[in-house]
Amino acid sequence: MLVQRLGTPGDFDPLLSRVRGARVVMIGEATHGSHDYYRLREQLTRRLVAEQGVDFVAVEGDWPACDRVHRSVVGAPGGAPDPRTALGCFTRWPTWMWANAEVDRFCRWLRAWNLQRPEGERTGFHGLDVYSLGESMQAIFDYLGEEDPAAMEAAQDAYRCFEPYGGRVEEYGAASRFVSARCEEEVVRLLARTRAHVLSDGPEAFAAWQNAEVVAGAERYYRAMVHGGPDSWNVRDIHMADTLDRLLDRYGPGARGIVWAHNTHIGDARATDMAGDGMVNIGQLARERWGRDAVALIGLGGYRGTVIAAPHWGSPAEVMTVPPAREGSVEHRLHELLPERAVLVFGGADQPAWFTGVADHRAIGVVYDPAAERWGNYVPTRLADRYDAFVWCDDSTALHPLPAVTTVGELETYPSGL
Template identity: 75%
Template sequence: MQVHRLGGPGDFDPLLEQARSARVVMLGEASHGTYDYYRLREQVTRRLIAECGYSFVAVEGDWPDCDMVHRSVTGAPDGDADPQTALERFTRWPTWMWANTEVARFCRWLRAWNLDQPEPGRAGFHGLDVYSLWESMQAILDFLGEEDPASLELAQEAYQCFEPYGTRVEEYGLASRFVSARCEDEVVRLLARTRERAAHDGAGSFSAWQNAEVLVGAEKYYRAMVGGGPQSWNVRDTHMADTLDRLLERYGPDAKAVVWAHNTHIGDARATEMNRDGMVNIGQLARQRHGAENVVLVGFGSYQGTVVAASRWGSPAEVMTVPPGRAGSLEERLHTLLPERALLILSQSDRPDWLTDEADHRAIGVVYDPSFEAWGNYVPTRLGDRYDAFVWCDDTTALHPLPASPSTPGEMETYPAGV
């Protein structure tokens, strides 16, 4: 193990050395509402793109919303001149995950950097998640209406299948348990058609194909969600891993990806209690699919501070106090061992026992109650097996949400909630 004090972007050199020969770097966060994680992750990502040739950033967000940002940062003719304008149009709760000043600053930098590059070499910004059923449906209808009217009927059939459930698509999952209410055939036929077009056409067809993949994933997700257990989580993370692989193929054989997501998604599930519960995540799947030597998983954590979160699902965001890490946790140990800001390179040799022993590791979702710290909000973890590197911030502050569009509550997420 190596410990490096962090004071500026240049101090990430040891991490960039790891990343130069990798194909995927996943940068985590222990919450969705901490300024320090977003800011440090931005510093690393700028260098990965500018110095190491990384091709795109893929985030734990919805494909249609992130596609607006992608068009802006790549200078597409129909893209916003300011990426913040696109971020302010995010409507699915919790908007603050991506509609915040930290992401806006990075996207403005990315647009400026891209506009100095030839179009084929511009770095993209994409969403990996599975929740945008209706938004993806509308995007497909709009695309086919303009580009492929002959296939519009397929999309309309899928739309009509889900329409009785309105925006409460979880009711579709419940109905599918008791009656023949499944829309699987309709979305699979639509996927086959958009996949066929994407094989021959340009970026617009690829985006329609991805939106169709979202419909397939969402249909599976809502059916699995009502059954409980780990299956809906696995559907979601497998969808995100599949989307990442499609993007790597789309960008070409030399493509490299940066992923931004919660630690619970990017830290290898096999090194946590998630594995015992039968759960997988994108960090584990990336290592298995691309080889551990081609994937760098970077976790983030802190001892105390403030965070933006909500007290219950769909509630307004608020700034909450994050209490000191509880006794016996990784956070407590790192607080005693490390400087205020530090980078740990977790090599497979020269590892102290506490890197391979299981200890509690804090995970804060978009729904958070600090009073649960005594018995919740932690994931038992073998830190040295879960990540390849770890960024430590002893005392952190809350991020800064943008004045985004009024948000809708969105769909309930599965355990671990809100990550």
């Protein structure tokens, strides 16, 4: 095991050497609302893009909203010349996950980097998530209306099936307990029509296909949510893993991608109690599909600080205090052993036994109650099995959201807010 103090981006050198051969590098976060995690992740990502030729960054965000950011950062026709304008399209709560000053800073850098390079060598920015059923349906209508009017019938059938539920797609999930209410057949027809375009068309056709995959994934997701338990989590993470696979195929042989998501998604679920609950995640799925040597999983965590989160699902975000990690946890041990900031690269025979044993590891979602830390917010984890490396930030500060108006809500995710 290697431990490196972090002071400047150059101190990531040992970690960059470790991930050099990986086709997919996943970089996590212990919360969705800490400035320091986003900043450290940005510094590492910049170096991966500039020094190792990464082809795209894929985030735990909606495809249509991220596609507007993508068009801006690659300088595509019609793309916003200012990435902040594109980030304003994140209107689904919690908007602060991606519409924040830290992501804006990275996207401005990425656009400047890309515009110095040929179009075919520019680094993209994409969304992996499954929530955007309504917006993805509209995007499909817009595309088929221009490119394949004959296929509009399939899109209209799918739209009519969901139409009675309006914007409350969770009501579709509840109604789908009755076979007559299900929209599976209509969605499959829509998916087949849009998939056919990808074989011979360009990025617009690929985006339409991905939007159709989102509609299909969302249909499964909302049906699964009705029953509770791990099924809806698995539908979502399998959809994100499948989207990652499609992006790697789309960018071509030898393509490399970076994933930004919560630790609970990128850290291998088999090294936690998630596996016992029947849950999988994108970190586990990527290792299984691409092989462990082709995937690098990097967690981020800290001991105390402040965070942007909400006390209840859908409520306004607040700056909250994150108390010192509880005794015996991963974070408490690292606080005692490490400097303010450091990176651990796992491997070899010299790592302490407790890195491969089970210890509680903190996870904070978009919904957070600091008082609940006495009994919640920790995932039993074998740290060196869950991640290939871990970036440590002893004291973290809150994220800086951009001004935004939330227009669309979602049902609370399982587990809460991750």
